Amino acid sequence: TQLLEQSPQFLSIQEGENLTVYCNSSSVFSSLQWYRQEPGEGPVLLVTVVTGGEVKKLKRLTFQFGDARKDSSLHITAAQPGDTGLYLCAGVDRNNNDMRFGAGTRLTVKP
Amino acid sequence: GAVVSQHPSWVICKSGTSVKIECRSLDFQATTMFWYRQFPKQSLMLMATSNEGSKATYEQGVEKDKFLINHASLTLSTLTVTSAHPEDSSFYICSARALGQGPNTEAFFGQGTRLTVV
Numbered sequence: 001t002q003l004l005e006q007s008p009q010f011l012s013i014q015e016g017e018n019l020t021v022y023c024n025s026s027s028v029f030s031s032l033q034w035y036r037q038e039p040g041e042g043p044v045l046l047v048t049v050v051t052g053g054e055v056k057k058l059k060r061l062t063f064q065f066g067d068a069r070k071d072s073s074l075h076i077t078a079a080q081p082g083d084t085g086l087y088l089c090a091g092v093d094r095n096n097n098d099m100r101f102g103a104g105t106r107l108t109v110k111p
Numbered sequence: 112g113a114v115v116s117q118h119p120s121w122v123i124c125k126s127g128t129s130v131k132i133e134c135r136s137l138d139f140q141a142t143t144m145f146w147y148r149q150f151p152k153q154s155l156m157l158m159a160t161s162n163e164g165s166k167a168t169y170e171q172g173v174e175k176d177k178f179l180i181n182h183a184s185l186t187l188s189t190l191t192v193t194s195a196h197p198e199d200s201s202f203y204i205c206s207a208r209a210l211g212q213g214p215n216t217e218a219f220f221g222q223g224t225r226l227t228v229v
Contacts, residue, residue: 006154033217042117042204042220043155088154096160096168099145099206099218104154 003027004091006102014110016078021105023089024071030094032065032072037086037104046074079109113139115207117221124195124228131191132224134205140185141207145218146178149202161188195228202226 005024013019023032031050035043047056049065049072056063060083062075072089089102114137124130134144142163147155159169159180167180177199179191188207192199202225206218 035220040202040223040225042115042206042222045217045219048217097143097208098157098160100157101147101155106152 003100004089004102006089006105008105009103010106010108012108012110013079015080017109019076019079019107021074021076021087021089021107022071023073023091023102025091026070027091028069028094029091030069030097031092032069033090033092033099034063034072034074035088035090037088043088076107079107081109081111083107083109113137113207113209113219115205115219115221117205117224119224120222121225122227124226126196126228127194129191129193130195130226131189132203132205132226134188134190134207134221136186136207136209136219139207139209141188141209142185144182144188144205144207146180146188146190147204147206149204149223151202155204158190192226195226197228200226200228 007022033048034046037043047063052067052069054065060077064073087105090099092099116135118133144161146158149155158173159167161167161180161182163182163185169175182188202223204223206220208218
């Protein structure tokens, strides 16, 4: 059972378009992390958000943590084919420190 | 960033045999390592949490006698799939969190092991 609801599950867009991926939960997390995974490889960390309301930017990627620390979003501006991949959000359970993943968003950016 | 090495990257084994997968933190000590399983085009499902020097904590529905986890040192955790069956074929990934760091510390992932049971 996934504690994190991630949407959309699939997204196919043209190069240059903007997109937003959402990660929602009824649970409060001590932190939330976003990863990107290429086929056949392990996930690579993009960002960690800790404070409610926190916003972090990584070039064309903007990450936001909800005020109540239950949800997060990833916004990509002017997407490029190199952004193609599986994006995963993961929440750290504040009670046992387990890290659990959302279902993932498979992004395809067409040239 | 920190490096987690997982070995082997892929393995093919016969049904009924056992397979051991190693997860090593190369440049940091890890009190906690996590083992995940990932089916094609799906997300990572937590199987168990491995703490150095103690028994692993398994998620509901994961057979502890089938998926043996050993975390004998601060840099090595192993997952052994015993009496493997074709339905155990999957992508197994480990991750490690550094010693002395809080829960908000990032976890680093191995490159994964693709297990195929024939």
